[in-house]
Amino acid sequence: MDFGFDETTTEHRERLLAFMDECVYPAEHAFHEQAATSGWGPPPLLEDLKAEARRRDLWNLFLPGEHGAGLTNLQYAPLAEVMGWSPGIAPPATNCAAPDTGNMEVLAQFGSDWQRKEYLEPLLNGEIRSAFAMTEPDVASSDATNIATSIRRDGNEYVINGRKWYITGAMNPNCAVFIVMGKTDPDAPSHRQQSMVLVPRDTPGLTVRRGMRVFGYDDADHGGHAEVVFEDVRVPVDNLIGEEGGGFAIAQARLGPGRIHHCMRLIGMAERAVELMCRRALSRNAFGKAVAQQGVVQDWIAESRVRIEQLRLLVLKTAWLMDTVGNRGAHTEIQAIKIATPAGVEWILDKAIQVHGAGGLSQDFPLAGLWAGARSLRFADGPDEVHKRSLAYRELKKYMG
Template sequence: MAAMDLGITDTLAPLLKDVRAMVRDEIAPLDAEYLAEVPKGDRWAFTPRQTEILEGLKSKARSRGLWNFWLTDSDRGRGLTTVEYAYLAEEMGRSHLAAEVFNCNAPDTGNMEVFERYGTDEMKARWLEPLLNGEIRSAYLMTEPDVASSDATNISLSCVRDGDDYVLNGEKWWATGSGDPRCAVYIVMVKTGGDDQPKHKRHSMIVVPADAPGIEKLRPMTVYGHDDAPHGHYHIRFTDVRVPAENMLLGEGRGFEIAQGRLGPGRIHHCMRALGQAELALELLVDRAEVREAFGKPLSQLGDMYDQIANSRMEIEQARLLCLKAAWMMDQGDARAAAPWISQVKVVAPLVALEVTDRAVQVHGAAGISQDTPLARQWTNLRTLRLADGPDAVHRRQVARAELKKRGRNTA
């Protein structure tokens, strides 16, 4: 096995410095203004000021070469490893807008990865190029309201061949990014095979233009009461939606193969962004505990605050090392061997970040759950991350099965 180097390389160091400075000095200071613009007028359109903020920051990032870092295994990217990219993702986690400013945001990175690895030349020209340029956005539609979607073998949206087309019928929900007026394309997990086929060969992924006739955006799903406009997570109905047969990715029955390639790196990116949020929460916690006084003392000297601060630091460090190890496993090129490591960190990082954020909320008193700090929004996002891209229990199952297999047990 190769030596495990999880450190900051010479390639990464200048990029990390530039990304850190841009997030701190130029992006994070505009987060609150950008978010406050949303309720004005149509929630599913960008206000002129939002466009100015977002596009202005994107063009600065691009002109500085701080763009599409996530393309780790491709000659089109910056040639970074997953470990190197993980450090950058952590910095991006500290701001609401940062990931998109560097064109490194979910779900577009995962979708671009699919087009890059499995798309035809036509798909690359029509969808990948504008996505890489940050001109359009995309959504990934797997989860369905009527089936337990954490077990993707349950996915049932029907996709039937009819002449030169496929015809899709069914419903999806929690399609993150589908509310965005720039969202032009969906990658949709569908059922193409019958129950006579092996369980993991019954599903496929197909590319559907977001404006295809027969698509109805039924309602935005809310996250603890927030619709996350203008990004959103829509509930979508497909009624006789017709797409050309060449929109099928790789071929019928290969959906699981693609899902594996799509979800691995994205999960690590989510986890490192979560740890960026944990670091921010710890900074805010310490700053608040130092300046706020109660019962004649700074909060930092009351109760178990030292333990809370120390535990937060230790938990973040453990989670970061686990995340970097999972990233390093990905870089070894064996997705199957990396899978249990990705599952471990997908459980650990959101839990740690959520706990540290919760401690910071408490130290801020009522202000902690208000709009006056990023903590309340951050807590909500982190709580949802324990469901999105697979609930904790499903990842624990993966980890446990890997352990049992090591001991020769049958886990089928």
């Protein structure tokens, strides 16, 4: 395993670092001010940043193959880490923000020609946004087989009924289409019951009921999270993605790369937290000496560095395995990074907040928002407990007779 940056990664990373220094960090204050007053729409400043990112050829970096930048998981991972230093701005500015990333991957891999023309192309161009509707409030949807939303065929149409929530991006007025996961055959084997269909936002019967908060944050700067109701929503059968019963497999294919993206951005968030923690500790005095000289603070800083290095190596190994043996071959490591990274970064952010005192809780520093994001990722793409259950079973299976 060689995790050194190759020429392609180095070249992209240098341009991305320059974009962050010259465009993203200087825009953060104005961006968040605009976000606070622009409702659920994107801050106007975002369009300027997107145009500049495209000019610098920093666009669709996440997507391999002909539709994107053609980078491997291992090449993209360090770029996702850089974006994590400003996770509310850099990903959407470079068209690398969830849930559009996963939706573009689904359409690129499983979409029909017309689906790619109608939705993938404008998503790739940053002209529209999208949402992925899977999680439901009435069932434990961490078990995908529990999903209750019905997708029933009626002639040449599918009829959709159900309720979803925490559907990221759905509050954004530019969200043009939903990928909806529901049951087409409740009597099929458990992992062949679900299918995915495309539902345009303006389809009759689709109601975006309300925005959902995350630890008090509305996350409006990247489209918010919504409760969405489907009442006798009708779409043509051509809106089916892939085949009937293929929804679970498609979801797994979608979530693998997404977990790499999330985890590497988390490491970037942790690096920023350590920088802020060190600067704050050196600038404040308590009990007759700099906070940085307090033993407990030094312990936090040292432990943070160790955790970052451990997590980065684990995520890079996972990216390398995905590139060399595929998502299935990297299954154990994908689950391991999803268990370890959000929890580890949450711990680092907690200590950075502690060093900042009351300021760490305030809007004057990004730490509280970063902490809320890290904590929520212990649910996104499956909660810790589901991954631990599956990972433990894989370990036990080695010793079963």
